[in-house]
Each structure stands twice: as structure tokens, then as C-alpha cells.
Amino acid sequence: MSEYRAPLKDMRFVLEELIGLEQIARLPQCEEASPDVVAAILEEGGKFAEEVLAPLNRVGDVHGAVWQDGEVKTAPGWKEAYTAFREAGWTALARSPEFGGQGLPKVVATAVMELWKGSNLAFSLCPMLTQGAIEALMLCGSPEQKKMYLPKMVSGEWTGTMNLTEPQAGSDLSAVRTRAEPVGDGTYKLYGQKIFITYGEHDLAENIVHLVLARLPGAPEGVKGISLFVVPKFLVNADGSLGARNDVRCVSIEHKLGIHASPTCVLSFGDHGGAVGTLVGEPNRGLEYMFIMMNEARFAVGLEGLALSERAYQKALSYAKERIQGFEVGVKSGPRVPIIRHPDVRRMLMLMKSQTEAMRALAYTVGAAFDLAHHHPDESVRQRSRGFVELMTPVVKGWCTENSVTIASLGVQVHGGMGFIEETGAAQHYRDARITPIYEGTTAIQSNDLIGRKIARNGGVIARGLIEEMRLAAEKLRAQPGEDFGVLARRLGAGIDALEKGVAYILETYGSNPKAAHAVSVPLLELFGIVCGGWQLGLSALVAAKRLAEGGGDEAFYRAKIGTARFYADHVLARAPALGMTVTEGAAGVLALDEEMF
Numbered sequence: 001m002s003e004y005r006a007p008l009k010d011m012r013f014v015l016e017e018l019i020g021l022e023q024i025a026r027l028p029q030c031e032e033a034s035p036d037v038v039a040a041i042l043e044e045g046g047k048f049a050e051e052v053l054a055p056l057n058r059v060g061d062v063h064g065a066v067w068q069d070g071e072v073k074t075a076p077g078w079k080e081a082y083t084a085f086r087e088a089g090w091t092a093l094a095r096s097p098e099f100g101g102q103g104l105p106k107v108v109a110t111a112v113m114e115l116w117k118g119s120n121l122a123f124s125l126c127p128m129l130t131q132g133a134i135e136a137l138m139l140c141g142s143p144e145q146k147k148m149y150l151p152k153m154v155s156g157e158w159t160g161t162m163n164l165t166e167p168q169a170g171s172d173l174s175a176v177r178t179r180a181e182p183v184g185d186g187t188y189k190l191y192g193q194k195i196f197i198t199y200g201e202h203d204l205a206e207n208i209v210h211l212v213l214a215r216l217p218g219a220p221e222g223v224k225g226i227s228l229f230v231v232p233k234f235l236v237n238a239d240g241s242l243g244a245r246n247d248v249r250c251v252s253i254e255h256k257l258g259i260h261a262s263p264t265c266v267l268s269f270g271d272h273g274g275a276v277g278t279l280v281g282e283p284n285r286g287l288e289y290m291f292i293m294m295n296e297a298r299f300a301v302g303l304e305g306l307a308l309s310e311r312a313y314q315k316a317l318s319y320a321k322e323r324i325q326g327f328e329v330g331v332k333s334g335p336r337v338p339i340i341r342h343p344d345v346r347r348m349l350m351l352m353k354s355q356t357e358a359m360r361a362l363a364y365t366v367g368a369a370f371d372l373a374h375h376h377p378d379e380s381v382r383q384r385s386r387g388f389v390e391l392m393t394p395v396v397k398g399w400c401t402e403n404s405v406t407i408a409s410l411g412v413q414v415h416g417g418m419g420f421i422e423e424t425g426a427a428q429h430y431r432d433a434r435i436t437p438i439y440e441g442t443t444a445i446q447s448n449d450l451i452g453r454k455i456a457r458n459g460g461v462i463a464r465g466l467i468e469e470m471r472l473a474a475e476k477l478r479a480q481p482g483e484d485f486g487v488l489a490r491r492l493g494a495g496i497d498a499l500e501k502g503v504a505y506i507l508e509t510y511g512s513n514p515k516a517a518h519a520v521s522v523p524l525l526e527l528f529g530i531v532c533g534g535w536q537l538g539l540s541a542l543v544a545a546k547r548l549a550e551g552g553g554d555e556a557f558y559r560a561k562i563g564t565a566r567f568y569a570d571h572v573l574a575r576a577p578a579l580g581m582t583v584t585e586g587a588a589g590v591l592a593l594d595e596e597m598f
Helices: 008-019 021-025 035-063 078-087 106-119 121-140 143-155 286-322 343-375 379-420 426-433 443-456 461-479 483-509 514-519 521-550 555-571 573-585
Strands: 066-068 071-073 158-163 179-184 187-198 207-214 227-232 234-236 242-245 248-253 264-269 275-280
Touching (some): 008 106, 021 343, 035 078, 035 121, 071 248, 121 143, 121 158, 121 227, 121 286, 143 158, 143 207, 227 286, 343 555, 443 521, 483 514, 514 521, 521 573
Antiparallel strands (some): 066 071, 207 227, 227 275
């Protein structure tokens, strides 16, 4: 069985040559992130991912998390790995130095997160949710809450969760019923049940800090009446030490298709007198605050799609090079050959490789824009970058995760019958990937956010600005000599045209016929992802051509960049015009049948 190898060469290419890490390192508060320092971080992160986390991936899948009498024990080796992870400082990488963090840029944390998710997705979910909880408390918590919780959460000694949905609510958070009753001294007692709480109970850390949505007495109905509370597993004394066990219990964990080692918990609050918590921020603004966590988590889940695609590709590639079967096409006699010599296996591997590289480039570009939005001295650059991040977050989440399911499925297909056998490991990647388009809002929730909040609300200004930026890239490709660049320019140009028409359709339709707009929102999100991926691979090809012209460097790597972009243009970008027609003409078919006709 092949092992995970950190894709450091491509990661460094994107960071250093495509994005321009040196420019990020010149931003205020990002000065430590020089290419040499980041290269060393990635090297160490790669070793940890390969040597500590990857070997536990199969162990976690087979053993899973075990619930007994309200407590959860993680898989063998999990606790030791988490302790090593925390002690190495990985939990503090991008957090504020004020609370013990290292203060590195978001784009660096993005690359490092890919390592954890690619080597062991189930393990990575615990620190991922903790980071979201830290972000919410950083921006919305009181000084007392920050002092009490953040240092321990940043250090990884305590972990965090987000508690949103309930059995009757699902994604409809307006139906949340958990209630919070004031008891004086700024404290509340919570009563209710939450489901699908990732790492809501475990044995990795000494305390778990739950961020919980609940309703205060007399709160308005719907989402406007939801508040956010901090509810720790163990109460915290004034001196920071742990006190009594709080009245929150894990009553069961789910038996899932994949990510078996990640405990997905049902948590019950207040069965024995009330779970003690404190209010975050102002009453009835809980959903607004929770969206800070959700947006952080949505981007991180998009990285899960990227990371799982890389892992599935690595396994399929290794198998294709080792598996001997059949004769080479067009050769009448000779030895049997590795299946990588067969054209359709190459096609599948190239679909996996090209889309994975496109996702990595796009996700890292969004990570870099986050740093520009927070640290650039020019307000206009900050505002433009913020708009880009907001626009692309649902695209990264939705497109990368949907791709991961397809790419992991291709990985099974490359293995043939052996891919359907658990021992090869290809099936685990497929099972694990399937949750990612559901996590933190399904693909339709992401696409509804894209067309509503990110396109229609601002009249498409940000989307149209991005389209113009991509047109400039297409012109640069058109000016580059060679057939590959000519094809890239044409395919990207056609994709941009289709996307522009799709955005125009949403702007024309959203207000007058919202059902029609929502009926084609997922195809529009896919179109966005495909075209933006082509844009990034086109830029990568331009960088590669420049390096080849200069001489030196890894010639095969740069030639592969151009070849991969050409493949993507012919096999992925070529789909864009058809998707564009689906967006502009496909709503009627979605809505054509009455319910009884199904």
C-alpha cells in the first residue's frame, strides 16, 4: 500500500512562483514568512504528516472512535499523535502572538493545513474546528472570555467545537430550540440537544470549549433570536485551573460511511440542572458570530477536498506504475506493461492531477487574498481582496469538495476491482471524501450563498471585476507562442464568456424569479470553479514558460506544468460553455414537473 508523500514541490511552486510569497512577507505583521522560513515549516510539516499522521489514517478507519458511558476514546495512537502535534506548536501557527500564537500568514497556514488533511483527514478535523472557535472568540468574545480560553486553545491544550444543528433543525437554524436561561453574574444555564458535533467528546485534550447556539427567554422567532454561548466541558476556575464537570454529555456517536476515527457526537445540555455558559457578544446576534466560525470552516473543508484529491491521486499513480496488465496499445508483441501505459488510465490520472493542481492554486490564492485583506496598507487593496475572499469561499468549498468525490472515485477506477477492496486503501479515500460536500453547508447552500450574498447583493461588481482580471490572463496566454498557449487562451476565453453570461443571468433573474436562479446555482458554482481553475493553471503555465526560457531549474517539472494546463483546457475547461448553457437555459427543466409527477 502506497504511503502519503507531502507534495512540497507543487506547494512551493504555488506559494513562491505563482502567488509571490515574498510580496506577502512584505506586508505588516507577515514579515516572518520569508520563503526560506516557510520552506523549513513545510519541510517539518511534511515530515510530521508522513511519519506520524499518515500511518494512523488506516488505523483510525479500521478502529474508529469508541463511545462508552458518555465518554469517547479515540483510535490507538491518536492521543500520542495529538500530544506531539500540540507540543510541536502546529496548533498555534497562524494565531495571534497575544495569546501564544506564531502569527504566520493565512496562506502559510493554508498550505500546512493541506498536509494534515491529506495525511489524515479524520485527525485534522479536531484542530480545524478549534481554529474556527478561536477565530470567533478573537473577534466577538469578551476580554474575560479571551483571557480564560484563548491561550489554552491556541496552545492546543483545550480544543473547540461549534454546536449548531439539532434533530429537528438540520440546516434550518431558525428551528433551533436549545434554550439559555440567565442565572445571574453574567452566567446562563443551557438546556437542549445538539447533533453532528465533530469531536464534541474525546480523550485528546483536557478540556473542550463548546460554542453553542441557543435562545434566550423572549427572544424573537427565527434566526434573529439566536444567541451564542461558551459552554466548556469542565468549568474553569478564576485561576485558570479546571473545576467541576459541566452538565454537557455525549449521549452517542454516529456510525458513519467514512472518517470513522472522528467522533461525530450527539451532545445533551442540561440533563442534570443545566449546562453553565456565558454569552458571547450581544444577545440575538449568535448566528452572525457563528458565521465567523462557519466561513473559516467552509474554507478549511474546501482544503479537505483538495487534500483528499491529492491523496487519492498519489495512491492511484503508485498503483498504475506497479500494476502489470495487458499489452501496450499499438504494439503487436512484447511484454505486458504497467497500466499507466494504457491511454485511458493516463486520462484518468491526468484528470486527477490537473484538477488537484488547479484546486491548490485557487485555494492558496484565496489564502493570500485573506492576508492582503487584513494586512495591506492600502485600504482599496484590502477592500478588493476582502471581496475576492468572500466571493471565492463558497466556490473553494463547493467546487473542491465535489471534485474530491469524483477524483477519489477515479482513484478506485484506476485500481479496477482492487479499488473496491478495502485493503488497497482507495475505498477509504472515496468514503472519507463523501462527507466534504455536506460538511458546513451542502453544495447547494454554498451556491445559494454565491448567487445571493456574493453576486446579486452587490450587483455582480466583484464577480465582474474577477472576470476582467481573468480576461487579462487570457490575453497574456494568447500572446505567448506555441500551440499549447493558443488552445489555453481559446478555452479560457470561452469559459470566461460562459461565466459572464451566467453571472448576467443570475443578476437578471434573482429578483424577479428566485426559483429559477436557485435551480441553476450549483451549475454556476461548478462553472465558477472550472473557469477559475483554468485561470490559475494558465497563470502557472506562463510562469513555467518564463522559467524554461530563462534556463535552469527543474525542466521536467515546468514542462509538466504546461502539459497539465493544456490537458485541463481540453478536458475540463472545454465543459464550461455547456455548463454556461445549463445556467442560462436549464431552470425550466428543473421546475417542469409537478410534485406528483416524480
